[in-house]
Amino acid sequence: MRTYDLAGVGIGPMNLGLAALAAPLDDVTCVFLDQRDGFSWHPGMLIEGTTLQVPFLADLVTMADPTSPYSFLAWLKETGRLYPFYIRESFYPLRAEYDAYCRWAAGRLAEAAPGMLRWGRRVTAVEYDAGGDAYVLTARIAGPDGVTEEKYRAKHLVLGTGTTPRLPAELRDLAGAGPVVHTGDYLPNREALTASGAVTVVGSGQSAGEVYRDLLDGLTTGPGGTSPYRLDWVTRSSRFFPMEYTKLTLEMTSPEYTDHYVALPQDLRDRLGREQRNLHKGMSGDLIDDIYDTLYRKSALGTPLPTTLLTDCEVTAARLDPHGAGGTGEYVLTLRHGQTGRQTEHRTRAVVAATGYTPTTSEFLAPVLDRLDLDPRGRLVVRRDYTVDTDRRVFVAGGEEHTHGVTAPDLGFAPWRASVILARVTGREPYPIERRIAFQTFGLDSPESPDPVPAGAPASRPHAVATTPAATETTR
Known part of the structure; x- marks a missing residue:
């Protein structure tokens, strides 16, 4: 059985973006499984005329790789809609456009990397093979002749099962x-x-x-x-x-604020999560x-x-x-x-x-729960690098709002998360990871959160201006 470097469960925007960023890399092999027959993004809410609440730059890949062939602008160009979008003069795509764009990206990935995205496969169990030092995923496929099973092996896992109403x-x-x-x-x-x-x-x-x-x-x-x-x-x-959309508030969707948030005690994070509802x-x-x-x-x-x-x-x-x-x-x-x-x-x-959504219950993780870190409320303890196990090989792509705050559901921050995951998996930094982008400082002391980039990976530095810490607290 082939052993992949990375296996993903669920193909929503978070894992689809991760797949699109992984596809051009020669030193990582991936497979992503989803129980649906194809990509679909909130079909029940694609009301005519409604738009995203984030700009088009918050697509699957651009914030990690502006040259990617899987960008929203590449889709507009290929479908002949780039000039109409330009003339429209709005940064905010229609919801129906975003759904069509994601389905286009999934189709393009199927052509460029056959077998990377596998639909119609419901993962029923994840087990750890100690002898092979790999995770084994069991997936069920419902076909005309009944239900069959497939197994996949991978060194790393990424959980992108999303939420349910x-x-x-x-x-x-x-x-x-x-x-x-x-x-x-x-x-x-x-x-x-x-x-x-x-x-x-x-x-x-x-x-x-x-x-x-x-x-x-x-x-x-x-x-x-x-x-x-x-x-x-x-x-x-x-x-x-x-939703509060002022620019200094938007700096809370930054690596620095996430560092600060992750370093706080969980009870304080839970309280802040309730207080920050109007941010997203x-x-x-x-x-x-x-x-x-x-x-x-x-x-x-x-x-x-x-x-x-x-x-x-x-x-x-x-x-x-x-x-x-x-x-x-x-x-x-x-x-x-x-x-x-x-x-x-x-x-x-x-x-x-x-009335919102709740994280999907991942019952298929039952065989490996002893390898995962859970808090007293049964939630995954997500580290700064998005890992949830002591070996740093199981990641989450979404659903970490209780540990990472407002960046967890943010589409624009998803490529940053994907860049960190790919850096962990490859041992290098395929896409530059910005460490400092904010003008303001969060907290009086530097957070103790570890750098999400693996040891030995080249350190990229941003071109944005980095301010010196202020003498007093500068957050709201």
């Missing part, structure tokens, strides 16, 4: 009146949602805002007009808050303004618009009233206002839950 327990078992779906399943259910007659969006953040804005288009007002459905938006957040979980300011402008425009005729926006309201319970809405049934959501403590009941016939 999280539906709160209060909403999980609702059924009978109309659809109750997560935003990840919005588009396939949009027609059923609007046909229900009353839709409530629960949650906040970009996904909630995009769904509300999309459904808002269907509301009608005016003399003699009757809207086909009612639309409400409920969030436990104290306000409909924007808020809405874009443009979306908030567009929602307001749409509400203003639709209410201009003076006819009440059938919609309500409620902040600081938590859904504490939910039930089906089979006799509601004229006997056809409706859902009753118990809302508790955080500031006043008052409770009320909100009736609706359909729910869209914008």
